[in-house]
Amino acid sequence: MAWDDFHFRKGFGGGYRRPSFRLPRVRLAQLSPQVLWAMLGGLVVIWLASGAYIVGPDQRGIVLRFGQHIATTDPGVHWHWPYPFETVLRPKVTEVQRVEIGFRTIDPGSPARYADVASESLMLTGDENIIDIDLVVQYRIADPTKFLFRVRHLPDTVKSAAEAALREVIGRRRIDEALTVGKLDIQEETKVLLQSILNAYDAGVYIVAVQLQDVQPPKQVLDAFKDVASAREDRSRLINEAEGYRNAVIPEVRGKVETVLREAEAYREEKIRRAQGEAQRFLQILQEYRKARDVTRKRLVLETLEEVLPQMEKIIIEEGVGNTNLLPVLPLGKRDGLPDLDGNSQQR
Incomplete structure (x- = not known):
């Protein structure tokens, strides 16, 4: 039917009346009950x-x-x-979903482009300093029934809960910890606290990871914080160098001390053993002396002369053994510088 047929026409009394039309009649062929x-x-x-x-x-x-x-x-x-x-x-229960706090990804290409969200990233630390933190939360579905029916707008809920958990953790930390050595602890504490919040909501979500992307002071004081960080690095370097020198010198000195102690102990043992040997030798000589006093006395005299005059030729004349008529003269053939009977020079 054409559109013109729907135009209203004036009726009696100047009013409008709807057009009259008839629906076309459709004639269906007679079908048997079996076909129907x-x-x-x-x-x-x-x-x-x-x-x-x-x-x-x-x-x-x-x-x-x-x-x-x-x-x-x-x-x-x-x-x-x-x-x-x-x-x-x-729902896809193995898919890891992502929530960004403090920034938004504009273009994930290479290089990626991000937009900062200062209302989410600026936080107050425990020592009343302001810090700029960007955080990424990764989660997946743990209970699909709870995920679908317990909480509305779950991504927004996860983002809000993560921001609240991070602010609570940062509020208990000093700014030095957040900027340097405390990042891993902050991530772990935030993950545990966020999981407990979502469990209280019965959200059916498991937090896979909480990762700090960028932690730095506000841009207005960034240069001053860099100077402070450089000074701290210099201090740490000097401390490490001093500790290294100490660790190198102390073992060396200890080694020298041990060497001196060992030498002293060896010297002491040597003297003790030598004294013990001399004492034992003296006791043995004493026993021999008691057995034969004259023989032992002569032997001691001869040994003493041998020790006192080791480089000299010695002639011993025993008294009272039939040599009373022996002329005490020097052996002319064995004086200094004169050859002996064999023609060899002798030194006394």
Whole structure:
């Protein structure tokens, strides 16, 4: 029917009346009851077949009957009563989702571009300093039923809870810890606190990781903080050098002390053993002396002369042994510088 047929026409009394038209008559061919039942059965089969569904390996099937959760299905082929009785939701439970705090990714390309969100990144530390922190929270679905029905707008909830947890952790820390050695502890504490908050919400979410992206002072005082950090690095370097020198000198001195002690102990042992040997030797000589006093006395005299005059030739004349007429003269052939009877020079 043309659009002009819908134009209103004036009726009696100056009013408007709707146009009159007739619907076309459709004449259906006469169908047998068997054909109608067959067509109806086919429609029912198609309707029932529409209830088959597949749950992927990274998904879980949440079956709803008139909007109420009745079952959770694992990956594979399943069937449910078709619409409008039941519907199926299939959230991806292995997909790691990401929430950014303090910044937003504008372009993830190379190089990536980010936009700073100062209202989220500026925080107050425990020593009342302002710090600029960017944080990334990674999470995945732990309980798909709770994830779908317990909390609305879950990404916003995770972001707000993560920001609150981070502010609480930073509020207990000094700015030096947040800028240097305390980053790993801050990440771990924030993760534990965030997980406890989401568990209290019954959100069905597992926090995979909490990562600090950028931690620095505000831009207005960044140069001053860099100077302070450089001074601290110099102090740490000097301390490390001094400790290294100490660690090198102390073992060397200790080694020398040990050497002196060992030498002193060896000298002491040597003197003790020598004294003990001399004492034992004296006792043995004393025993021999008591047995034969004259012989022992002569032997001691001869040994003493040998020790006192080691380089001199000695002639011993025993008295009272038939040599009373011996002329005490020097051996002329063995004086200094004169050859002996064999022609060899002798030195005394």
